Amino acid sequence: DTGVSQDPRHKITKRGQNVTFRCDPISEHNRLYWYRQTLGQGPEFLTYFQNEAQLEKSRLLSDRFSAERPKGSFSTLEIQRTEQGDSAMYLCASSSSQQTWETQYFGPGTRLLVL
Amino acid sequence: GDSVTQMEGPVTLSEEAFLTINCTYTATGYPSLFWYVQYPGEGLQLLLKATKADDKGSNKGFEATYRKETTSFHLEKGSVQVSDSAVYFCALTGRGSTLGRLYFGRGTQLTVWP
Numbered sequence: 001d002t003g004v005s006q007d008p009r010h011k012i013t014k015r016g017q018n019v020t021f022r023c024d025p026i027s028e029h030n031r032l033y034w035y036r037q038t039l040g041q042g043p044e045f046l047t048y049f050q051n052e053a054q055l056e057k058s059r060l061l062s063d064r065f066s067a068e069r070p071k072g073s074f075s076t077l078e079i080q081r082t083e084q085g086d087s088a089m090y091l092c093a094s095s096s097s098q099q100t101w102e103t104q105y106f107g108p109g110t111r112l113l114v115l
Numbered sequence: 116g117d118s119v120t121q122m123e124g125p126v127t128l129s130e131e132a133f134l135t136i137n138c139t140y141t142a143t144g145y146p147s148l149f150w151y152v153q154y155p156g157e158g159l160q161l162l163l164k165a166t167k168a169d170d171k172g173s174n175k176g177f178e179a180t181y182r183k184e185t186t187s188f189h190l191e192k193g194s195v196q197v198s199d200s201a202v203y204f205c206a207l208t209g210r211g212s213t214l215g216r217l218y219f220g221r222g223t224q225l226t227v228w229p
Contacts, residue, residue, distance in 0.1 A: 004158075031215065033215075033216065033217075035217075040221065040222075041221055041222070042119075042204050042206070042219030042220050042221050042222050043159070043204075043217070043219050044219070045216040045217065045218075048215075048216060056216070091158070091159065093159075093217075095215065102147075102208070102215050103149075103161060103164065104161075104208075104215070104217060105161065106151075106158045106159040106160070107158055108157065108158040109158055
């Protein structure tokens with residue numbers, strides 16, 4: 001068990017560019033979550049997958065954001081036409097619905113800076 | 116809706132001092148409660164959790180008790196160390212739902228001086 005990994009760890013982009021982030025969950029975990037954390041705030045939920053199905057999206061997730069989890073393994077989060085307000089830490093977490101008391105385990109995050 | 120309120124920081128303590136970080140919650144039903152910790156330059160790590168009323172979660176000398184009557188889950192440690200300097204987040208997840216999203220507080224920055 002190597003934990004949740006995210007790539008890249010840091011991304012600097014210019015406003016209007018598209019960016020894509022990847023998350024690899026713990027291998028036996030069937031649930032995967034994306035959160036966004038801005039400076040001085042706690043993480044806020046963005047979206048959630050159970051296996052390959054995207055089951056819920058937050059109102060924070062505008063139509064410029066899209067997430068996928070093909071084959072129920074890794075996930076990608078894409079932001080199109082980035083804006084300065086998208087600058088944040090993007091966190092991925094995974095969990096298993098087989099656990100009696102489900103616990104989410106977080107990756108190190110991808111820090112995005114939009115110039 | 117579900118939410119968590121944490122005491123605002125930053126909290127600055129001397130080594131071996133007693134620590135309390137207050138956390139109260141609003142939730143439908145009986146949530147599970149968590150404390151996560153974020154050390155400088157690292158990701159969120161689960162510190163402890165409690166899944167029902169009167170449960171006490173504990174880890175690394177930290178403790179928190181699920182108090183349904185006061186809707187609280189305060190974090191305590193009897194003697195802090197410099198290595199405990201980090202940001203602490205209280206969080207909850209609803210029960211009885213297929214969606215296990217976490218609701219986080221704003222975090223409390225703890226700095227411990229030698």
